[in-house]
Amino acid sequence: MSLADWKEDQKLINRISAAIRSGNVSHAYIIEGDTQTDKERFARDFLKALCCRERPGSGCDVCASCRKIDHDNSEDLYIVRADGISVKDKDIALLQENLKTKPTGERNMALIANADTMTVRAQNRLLKTLEEPPGNAVILLLSENKENLRETIRSRCISYRLGGFRTDDSGFEGANEMVNALLENEKFFYLKKLLSGYVKNREDAFKLLDGMEKIYRNFVIGDDERGRLVRSEDVFSYIELIEEARRDIIANVNYNYAIKDMIIKIGGIYG
Template sequence: MAFEEIVGQERIVEILKKTLLNNTFSHAYLFEGLEGLGKKQMALEFAKGVICSQEGMKPCNVCQTCRRIQEGNYPEVNLIQEDGTIKIEKIRELQKDIQMKPYEGRKKIYIINHAENMTVQAQNALLKTLEEPPAYATIILLTVNGNSLLPTIISRCQILKFRPVEIGKIQQVLMEGRGVSREESRMVSSFSNGIIGRALKLLEDEDFKRIREEVLKLTEEMLRRDTINLLESVDFFTKEKNQIEEILDMLVSWYRDLMIYKETQELHFLMNCDRIEEIQDQSNRIGLKKIRDIIFIIDQTKGNIKSNVNFQLNIEVMLLNIQEVLVW
């Protein structure tokens, strides 16, 4: 891994490279952003740069120190991550270790992954360390939500916010790095929400592919106007209840593609660009107003689910209302 391999975070890479070049380190950093944007990779790369034993541009990624950090086998780089809550005992271990000067090199790095999972007691304990950190230590907090941390902790960190990545950049990575076709890479990138980690997972996610096929099959069934078969589709939604938000987003993306194609005849704006023939066919069979009405019905259903309206009844009403729009 190198800085250049972290996609879409060029601004942060430049800030950290400048820090390494000028040897001007903060004692604490807060990397904030959605899961899958490369926060942990960035923290490890920065740790290599801080400790790298070579002259010139750092990290060199070839010296023994860089290789050991990459392999997770360097005692002065400590990655703290728990399956659940990060309790005060874990922070006390950090505090005990941080008081001991580096055994190898001149710096010690502590990376706390999912820092939002620290208990209040753990955060208060960490605050004491942040107030008077040893000169040789740097603490990096990784979080999806900085607001979950105490304001006093945030105020003592240099904050670097990771932003979603442009779809075109993700598509390029999938095509050039993974050999994915233009159509599939565009589709996967569109469903990634700008998160490179999510895009890479979707490539291998058979459940995503299966659910998407069921959703697209449903759009065709609704055009056949078979109410009995349509209501049987409720079983699919119930079975995949945990994925309901993703399923409804898939439905919205499909009908938005129909609307975009119907209005512009342009293909490069479509999310489901691997299903051009179906999009062309359905857009020719459904009027523009009907497509807009269907999108409104799905969005309304999403809101009802968030408001804890009866799940099965909500889905049944959505399907019947969409079919009613198509029949009318």
């Protein structure tokens, strides 16, 4: 798979490809997308497009560089993932040391998954690297909600929001039913029954939150006629409550409790 396969994000892909071909590449990017968007797949396709000499700006998927990035054996690519529920200071410290080494190719690259779970100390440490990037290294921060990153980090990165290739859209049906039930002021016992039918585990909870947030964002931009039934300021409150529930679950709050608490609060605003 290459950048060209991200059809639903075509305008974004065109901008990225043009920047790579012109050599106008930044040292740091935030790649934002919901739980169901394959952000790591996009990041790899981005880096292939950056490094590929056969098809610069797109990636060929067959040269040694592309294959190494796809199979996690590129000598110049360093991947950081959450240790438990967060990316910790020691993880970023190790990354900093790795980025100081001489690359075998044109540049060192870093992919930080779950970047929005970085601890405060980890973010402070990363900020130093963003302020003084080593050589022409490129750092990609993958995030479900970039607002969880410090403003000083966000301001030093180019941000892209993905809405295309998804690993699973199964949460949307439940989210749509839940939004409709809230709009119709259904009783809480009905909302709990609806919840138990769609949310069986932590992953299902994230899918429901992603689906509800997408629906409410469509309310705001006018892509869903149901948005006329509620005030825009209330919709922004719903989105913040969804983000609050997501943060609670990431912090290991029981997913059932977090979702039910969110529903009660949204229902109170509706009422």
